[in-house]
C-alpha cells in the first residue's frame with residue numbers, strides 16, 4: 001500500500017500544468033459506445049478511474065489505443081510535470097452488454113455505459129454500483145430517466161436489466177426531481193439516438209456536461225440548451241466518430257489554488273479554464289488568496305504572514321460552490337482568523353476528512369450536514385488515513401503546511417483523481433515522497 005511522506009512548512013514556487021478533467025473524460029469515453037467509428041480523445045489524464053473505464057469499454061467490445069502526447073521531443077525532454085495522452089476507442093460492434101460487478105464496484109461512473117448501451121444495442125445489464133465512502137449514491141434517477149424514454153427496467157441479483165422498445169428508445173420528457181450529474185450525462189447520451197425529441201428539465205449543468213454535449217454535437221448529435229438546466233435533444237439515426245480534447249480539470253485547478261493558499265508562495269497554473277471554477281476563485285480571493293487570471297493561466301500567490309478571513313460556504317450544483325472542493329477549502333479555513341461554517345448539501349457523508357484534520361490540530365465541530373471550523377489553529381504532523389478522493393487531497397494540503405513530517409496512508413484514493421500529484425508538488429518545492 002503506497003503512502004505519502006510529507007514534511008510541511010515549505011512554500012510552493014513554480015509552474016504546474018493542469019491535466020484533463022477526470023469527470024469529463026469518463027463520460028466522453030462512454031460516448032464512444034454510441035458509434036461504430038473511431039473516437040479519439042486528447043488531454044486524457046492517466047488515472048486509475050480512466051484505466052478502469054478503459055477495461056470496462058474493452059470488455060464491451062471497444063478497440064483501444066493510447067499515444068503519449070506530452071509536450072517535448074527527442075531533443076528537448078518534456079517539461080517535467082507536463083503529461084498528456086491521446087486515447088482512441090473504436091466500438092465497431094458491441095459483443096457484450098454486461099457491465100460486471102467486479103469492475104462497476106470499483107468505480108461508480110461505470111453506470112454511464114447504461115445509456116449508450118441501451119441506445120446502441122437496445123439492451124444492457126449493468127451491475128448496481130453499491131455505495132461508497134461519501135454516501136449511498138443510488139442510481140434511481142438514472143433508471144427513471146431511461147424509463148421516460150420507453151426502457152423497461154428490472155433489477156435482478158444486483159444487476160439493472162434494461163430493455164429498449166422494439167424500434168429503439170423513444171424521445172420524451174425527462175424531469176429530474178434532484179440535480180444529478182451522472183444521470184444527466186446518461187440520459188443525454190441515450191437521447192442522441194432515440195426516435196424523436198427529448199427534453200431534459202432540471203438537468204445538471206456542470207462544465208463536464210457541456211463538454212460531453214459539445215463532443216456529442218461534434219459526432220453529429222442535435223442538442224440545444226448547453227450550459228442551462230434545460231436540454232433539448234433531437235434523436236438522429238447514427239453518430240460519427242470524432243477527435244475531441246478533454247477540458248482541463250477544474251477541481252485539480254482549485255486544489256492547487258487551495259494548496260498555495262495553505263503553504264504560501266507563488267505558482268503559475270497552466271492550461272486552466274478559469275470560467276469553470278469562477279466561484280472557487282472568488283471565494284479564495286475573499287478569504288485572502290491572491291489569484292490573477294491571464295487567459296488559460298492562473299497565477300496564485302499567498303504571503304503567510306497575512307491573515308486569512310473566515311468564510312461560510314454551502315455546496316450546491318454548478319454554478320454554485322462544488323462539493324468536490326469542500327474538503328480542500330475546509331483545510332484552508334483552519335488557518336483563517338475566526339469561525340467558518342461549511343454546509344454539504346450534495347452528499348450525506350462527506351466530512352470523512354474532519355476526524356483526520358482534527359488529529360492534526362484542527363478545531364472542527366460537525367452538526368448534521370454542516371461543519372464549523374474554529375480558526376486559526378496551527379497544524380501538527382500526524383499519520384493520517386485517506387478515505388475518499390477529495391478528503392485524501394485535503395490531508396495532503398494540510399500536511400504541506402503542518403509542522404513536522406506526516407504520513408498519508410491509503411493514497412490509492414488519490415490516484416483515482418490526481419495524476420502524479422507528488423511530482424507536481426515537489427517540482428514546486430514541496431518535501432513530499434511516495435513510499436511503496
Ligand code: EPZ
Nearest residue numbers: 023109137138139140141142180181182183324346347389
Ligand atoms: C459526479 O458524481 C462526480 N463524479 C462527483 O465527483 C461529484 O462529486 C458529483 O458529480 C457532484 O458534483 C463523476 O463525474 C465521475 P450526482 P455523480 O449524480 O454523478 C444523489 C469526485 O470526487 N443521486 O450528481 O455520482 C447522489 O447520491 C467525484 O471526482 C441520487 O439520489 O453525482 C448524490 O447525493 C465524487 N440518485 C447527489 O444525488 C441518483 O440516481 C448528487 O449525485 C443519482 C444521484
